[in-house]
Amino acid sequence: MSEELSIANWFVTYSGTAFEVIGTLAFAISGLLEAARKKLDIVGMAMVTFLAAFGGGTLRDVLLDRRPFFWVENEIWIWAVLVLSALALLFVRTSHLEPTRRATAWPDAIGLGIFTAGGTQIALQAGMPAIVAVIMGVITAVFGGVLRDVVVNEIPRAFVDHQPYSAIAFAGGWVVVLLSAIGASAFVSVVVGAVVITGLRFLAIIFSWRLPTWKL
Amino acid sequence: MSEELSIANWFVTYSGTAFEVIGTLAFAISGLLEAARKKLDIVGMAMVTFLAAFGGGTLRDVLLDRRPFFWVENEIWIWAVLVLSALALLFVRTSHLEPTRRATAWPDAIGLGIFTAGGTQIALQAGMPAIVAVIMGVITAVFGGVLRDVVVNEIPRAFVDHQPYSAIAFAGGWVVVLLSAIGASAFVSVVVGAVVITGLRFLAIIFSWRLPTWKL
Amino acid sequence: MSEELSIANWFVTYSGTAFEVIGTLAFAISGLLEAARKKLDIVGMAMVTFLAAFGGGTLRDVLLDRRPFFWVENEIWIWAVLVLSALALLFVRTSHLEPTRRATAWPDAIGLGIFTAGGTQIALQAGMPAIVAVIMGVITAVFGGVLRDVVVNEIPRAFVDHQPYSAIAFAGGWVVVLLSAIGASAFVSVVVGAVVITGLRFLAIIFSWRLPTWKL
Numbered sequence: 109m110s111e112e113l114s115i116a117n118w119f120v121t122y123s124g125t126a127f128e129v130i131g132t133l134a135f136a137i138s139g140l141l142e143a144a145r146k147k148l149d150i151v152g153m154a155m156v157t158f159l160a161a162f163g164g165g166t167l168r169d170v171l172l173d174r175r176p177f178f179w180v181e182n183e184i185w186i187w188a189v190l191v192l193s194a195l196a197l198l199f200v201r202t203s204h205l206e207p208t209r210r211a212t213a214w215p216d217a218i219g220l221g222i223f224t225a226g227g228t229q230i231a232l233q234a235g236m237p238a239i240v241a242v243i244m245g246v247i248t249a250v251f252g253g254v255l256r257d258v259v260v261n262e263i264p265r266a267f268v269d270h271q272p273y274s275a276i277a278f279a280g281g282w283v284v285v286l287l288s289a290i291g292a293s294a295f296v297s298v299v300v301g302a303v304v305i306t307g308l309r310f311l312a313i314i315f316s317w318r319l320p321t322w323k324l
Numbered sequence: 325m326s327e328e329l330s331i332a333n334w335f336v337t338y339s340g341t342a343f344e345v346i347g348t349l350a351f352a353i354s355g356l357l358e359a360a361r362k363k364l365d366i367v368g369m370a371m372v373t374f375l376a377a378f379g380g381g382t383l384r385d386v387l388l389d390r391r392p393f394f395w396v397e398n399e400i401w402i403w404a405v406l407v408l409s410a411l412a413l414l415f416v417r418t419s420h421l422e423p424t425r426r427a428t429a430w431p432d433a434i435g436l437g438i439f440t441a442g443g444t445q446i447a448l449q450a451g452m453p454a455i456v457a458v459i460m461g462v463i464t465a466v467f468g469g470v471l472r473d474v475v476v477n478e479i480p481r482a483f484v485d486h487q488p489y490s491a492i493a494f495a496g497g498w499v500v501v502l503l504s505a506i507g508a509s510a511f512v513s514v515v516v517g518a519v520v521i522t523g524l525r526f527l528a529i530i531f532s533w534r535l536p537t538w539k540l
Numbered sequence: 541m542s543e544e545l546s547i548a549n550w551f552v553t554y555s556g557t558a559f560e561v562i563g564t565l566a567f568a569i570s571g572l573l574e575a576a577r578k579k580l581d582i583v584g585m586a587m588v589t590f591l592a593a594f595g596g597g598t599l600r601d602v603l604l605d606r607r608p609f610f611w612v613e614n615e616i617w618i619w620a621v622l623v624l625s626a627l628a629l630l631f632v633r634t635s636h637l638e639p640t641r642r643a644t645a646w647p648d649a650i651g652l653g654i655f656t657a658g659g660t661q662i663a664l665q666a667g668m669p670a671i672v673a674v675i676m677g678v679i680t681a682v683f684g685g686v687l688r689d690v691v692v693n694e695i696p697r698a699f700v701d702h703q704p705y706s707a708i709a710f711a712g713g714w715v716v717v718l719l720s721a722i723g724a725s726a727f728v729s730v731v732v733g734a735v736v737i738t739g740l741r742f743l744a745i746i747f748s749w750r751l752p753t754w755k756l
Contacts, residue, residue, distance in 0.1 A: 143699075149751045151706040152699025155686075166603075171382075173391055175605055183669045197752065237399045254371075254475070259686070261695045263477045267359075267368025274367040319365045320413065387598075389607055453615045470587075470691070479693045483575075483584025490583040535581045536629065 127302075131219025134212050136161035136189060139256050140196045141205055141212075146260045154193040156256055161189060164252035168227055168244050172234050213313055221306030223249040224277040225298045228284040233294070242281030250274045270319045272312045280305030343518075347435025350428050352377035352405060355472050356412045357421055357428075362476045370409040372472055377405060380468035384443055384460050388450050429529055437522030439465040440493040441514045444500040449510070458497030466490045486535045488528045496521030556654075559734075563651025566644050568593035568621060571688050572628045573637055573644075578692045586625040588688055593621060596684035600659055600676050604666050645745055653738030655681040656709040657730045660716040665726070674713030682706045702751045704744045712737030 139160025143153035162179045169177055179185050227248025231241035250273070254264040266274050284301035288294070311317070355376025359369035378395045385393055395401050443464025447457035466489070470480040482490050500517035504510070527533070571592025575585035594611045601609055611617050659680025663673035682705070686696040698706050716733035720726070743749070 146695060146700070147753075148695075148699045149702040149753070151710075151751070152696070155699060155706075170386060170602060171393070173389070173605070177603070180668060180672050183671050186671050186675065236396060239399050239402050240396050243402065258475055258477075259690055259696065259699075261477060261690075261693060263362060263364075264368070264475065267364045267371060267475075268362070270365040274371075278367075319367070321363075321365070386602060387609070389605070452612060455615050455618050456612050459618065474691055474693075477693060479578060479580075480584070480691065483580045483587060483692075484578070486581040490587075494583075535583070537579075537581070 124299075127218055127222050130215045131222050132161050132185065134215035134219045135164075135252055136192060137208065137212050138216065138253060140192060140200070141209055142256055142260055142262075143193075144196065144200050144202075144205055148260070150193060150197055153196065154190055156259060157193055158186070158189050159259060160252045160256040161185070162252065163255040164223065164248045164250060165227065167251050167255070168230070168248045171247070172231060172236070172244065174230075174234065214310070217306050217309035217313065220249050220273065220277055220309055221280065221302035221304075222298075224280055224305055225284050225301030228281040228301065229288070229294050229298050232285065232288055238282075238285045238289075241285060242278060245281040245284065246274055246277045249277050270321055272317050272319055273309070275319060276305055276308045276312060280308065340515075343434055343438050346431045347438050348377050348401065350431035350435045351380075351468055352408060353424065353428050354432065354469060356408060356416070357425055358472055358476055358478075359409075360412065360416050360418075360421060364476070366409060366413055369412065370406055372475060373409055374402070374405050375475060376468045376472040377401070378468065379471040380439065380464045380466060381443065383467050383471070384446070384464045387463070388447060388452070388460065390446075390450070430526070433522050433525035433529065436465050436489065436493055436525055437496065437518035437520070438514075440496055440521055441500050441517030444497040444517065445504070445510050445514050448501065448504055454498075454501045454505075457501060458494060461497040461500065462490055462493045465493050486537055488533050488535055489525070491535060492521055492524045492528060496524065556731075559650055559654050562647045563654045564593050564617065566647035566651045567596075567684055568624060569640065569644050570648065570685060572624060572632070573641055574688055574692055574694075575625075576628065576632050576634075576637060580692070582625060582629055585628065586622055588691060589625055590618070590621050591691060592684045592688040593617070594684065595687040596655065596680045596682060597659070599683050599687070600662070600680045603679070604663060604668070604676065606662075606666065646742070649738050649741035649745065652681050652705065652709055652741055653712065653734035653736075654730075656712055656737055657716050657733030660713040660733065661720070661726050661730050664717065664720055670714075670717045670721075673717060674710060677713040677716065678706055678709045681709050702753055704749050704751055705741070707751060708737055708740045708744060712740065 136157050139157035140153060142160070143156045146152075148156060158179075162177070162185070165178050169175065224245040226245075228241050228245030230248075231244035232238075236244060250266050253266055257264040257266075280301050283304050284297045287297040287300055292300075352373050355373035356369060358376070359372045362368075364372060374395075378393070378401070381394050385391065440461040442461075444457050444461030446464075447460035448454075452460060466482050469482055473480040473482075496517050499520050500513045503513040503516055508516075568589050571589035572585065574592070575588045578584075580588060590611075594609070594617070597610050601607065656677040658677075660673050660677030662680075663676035664670075668676060682698050685698055689696040689698075712733050715736050716729045719729035719732055724732075
């Protein structure tokens with residue numbers, strides 16, 4: 109392998125991991141904020157943070173009957189959630205909640221892209237039909253937040269806020285499916301899918317896009 | 325095979341499928357109505373509709389460790405849910421909700437019968453003991469509605485409305501178990517079980533049967 | 541085997557089973573009380589009681605991909621839940637709820653000990669890393685109560701009451717892991733772990749220990 113190629117490889121591998129870390133942290137922080145808002149104790153906070161970060165991928169793996177789970181293979185992440193929860197208990201104040209939520213919308217968009225695209229690809233490799241693979245991708249990225257909200261007794265934000273979030277994930281899942289169908293490698297499909305989803309989500313935040321509403 | 329027999333076979337097969345379609349649509353519509361009542365967006369509506377229609381059978385299959393799920397093998401149903409959700413967003417008005425709910429009580433009773441009886445039979449074939457098979461039947465027919473209600477932050481209707489719904493399913497599951505135990509074919513057990521459950525549920529609606537209540 | 545040893549064996553085996561029965565009944569009763577408080581009907585009561593008693597172990601087994609479930613192998617427990625629910629409907633009065641809840645805090649502590657220690661050991665034997673095994677132990681003992689609360693539309697008590705409950709389970713799970721790591725038998729690890737957890741929980745009740753709270 110030429111030196112440039114191995115540098116490119118190194119860059120892609122590590123930036124991929126970096127984006128995964130960014131996305132997972134953003135999802136975990138959404139759990140922390142929800143726990144703080146509800147004044148959960150340290151145990152509740154750790155559990156809601158854990159659900160927000162890993163609930164979606166875990167549900168996908170249960171549905172696809174895949175083992176081991178991400179957090180079983182990467183136990184360091186469990187420790188990260190516990191440390192984050194303890195730090196939050198010490199340092200988070202009410203005045204931090206709303207600014208943090210707004211600030212994490214951007215890394216959260218990265219998580220939406222990378223986990224939808226990755227989840228769709230995993231489901232395709234498990235032999236799922238296209239529409240099922242796209243749904244598995246959406247579940248991977250969105251159901252951590254759904255479980256987070258259900259467990260603290262809120263209607264899932266993803267179901268009621270009329271923002272294009274899961275809808276963008278759904279559209280982007282099809283990019284992964286189509287690229288796979290025309291013979292692109294798993295790697296290219298996931299990267300392009302993730303970039304499309306994250307890009308659309310950035311646009312949705314910047315321009316305050318809204319989903320159509322009921323004319324009840 | 326004589327011509328009459330093959331006509332009978334044809335009739336039974338297709339009417340079975342027709343009843344399944346009727347039951348699934350009734351369950352899906354219960355999700356749509358709940359989503360409309362809570363003013364969920366299109367994404368939330370599709371997800372709650374999906375949960376209401378397929379959540380029970382999916383939970384049963386996860387518990388029994390069966391794959392593939394019904395909606396993985398019959399992906400056309402996923403499209404049906406998406407189209408239904410889009411149509412509902414366009415055409416459903418507040419004044420439609422209550423009359424639709426009342427009108428769908430009847431096809432819903434067909435779904436209760438066919439999915440309880442079918443779920444019980446599937447669990448028997450998976451080697452479950454009688455009481456477990458009956459519970460799996462009840463889960464198949466009832467837990468879609470339970471998940472639908474939990475996710476939109478309501479106490480499951482099946483747990484609080486004091487109507488004989490799951491109780492009828494539970495009783496009818498035993499019909500399937502008993503028929504199997506005395507050597508009836510899977511087909512006969514399911515058909516008789518489904519007819520008993522749907523018939524009892526019709527009577528419960530007509531005569532407004534109630535479950536005994538707390539004397540707290 | 542000497543006579544004393546076989547008597548000791550007999551005693552340990554049966555007292556182990558007795559503690560399991562005590563713990564399971566305490567968990568089931570917590571479900572009954574919650575159902576009574578929410579005035580669920582008989583069906584809802586049976587389901588919430590079942591979730592409270594077996595939800596945690598069932599979730600652990602789904603995550604570890606273990607079958608059969610405890611209640612599939614021991615169907616007598618399903619009948620016990622049904623009979624308990626029917627008896628509760630006949631005999632429980634509003635004035636019983638709070639005293640029963642206080643009285644069951646003690647057998648509940650036994651359940652917390654035995655099911656956390658047992659769940660941790662089961663996960664270790666399934667090859668899980670230490671931290672995952674401890675979390676599986678906590679899930680076994682605590683998530684029945686979490687599911688019980690989520691399904692009746694309450695924020696899980698284990699997440700908000702600022703009492704050391706899951707936190708004690710978490711600490712005690714490490715006792716099981718450490719004993720296993722230094723070569724103790726599964727039996728010794730579970731017994732010591734359970735005694736430590738139940739003992740700490742007794743102390744927490746007696747001295748009204750509290751978890752640190754938010755300084756929001």
